Amino acid sequence: MAADFNTVMDYLRRICSAREYASRDILEKAFARLESPEEAARALKMLQDELYQSDLRYASAFCRDKSSIAGWGAYKIRYQLSSKGIQKETIDAAMGEIDSDKAAERLRKALSVKREQLKDDPQIKLKLLKFGLSRGYSYDEVEPVIREILKG
Numbered sequence: 001m002a003a004d005f006n007t008v009m010d011y012l013r014r015i016c017s018a019r020e021y022a023s024r025d026i027l028e029k030a031f032a033r034l035e036s037p038e039e040a041a042r043a044l045k046m047l048q049d050e051l052y053q054s055d056l057r058y059a060s061a062f063c064r065d066k067s068s069i070a071g072w073g074a075y076k077i078r079y080q081l082s083s084k085g086i087q088k089e090t091i092d093a094a095m096g097e098i099d100s101d102k103a104a105e106r107l108r109k110a111l112s113v114k115r116e117q118l119k120d121d122p123q124i125k126l127k128l129l130k131f132g133l134s135r136g137y138s139y140d141e142v143e144p145v146i147r148e149i150l151k152g
Helices: 004-018 023-033 039-050 055-068 074-084 088-099 100-117 123-136 139-151
Strands: none
Touching: 004 023, 004 039, 004 139, 023 039, 055 074, 055 088, 055 100, 074 088, 100 139, 123 139
């Protein structure tokens, strides 16, 4: 049984006030409680008009958090945002939130820590490369850092 539209809107406003959500997430939550996809789309539009939901705000917060807290690189962040249905233009704008110097330093630190864990491993260079790439950094970002930390 579907809930009353106003009750669902109150719920959606409350959760959007607590944290940022991608529009796809809001549509899923609205559709789970409302009778039709049209009502869910109407709810999302109202939330966007009232500035409760913004994909740009969501993407910007996601970029800041994943870059600075999780230590992810640009490729991984872009992939995750696109999997949430965020448009490429919005992702490009949000990626400006990432401080590239701090990201490079986080990569260097993560690879240095990993190097210590692998110090006697004969495949250390390959494993460091795979580790850096799995974090979402490009080969061109990872390879020079590996070369540098293996010298020292």
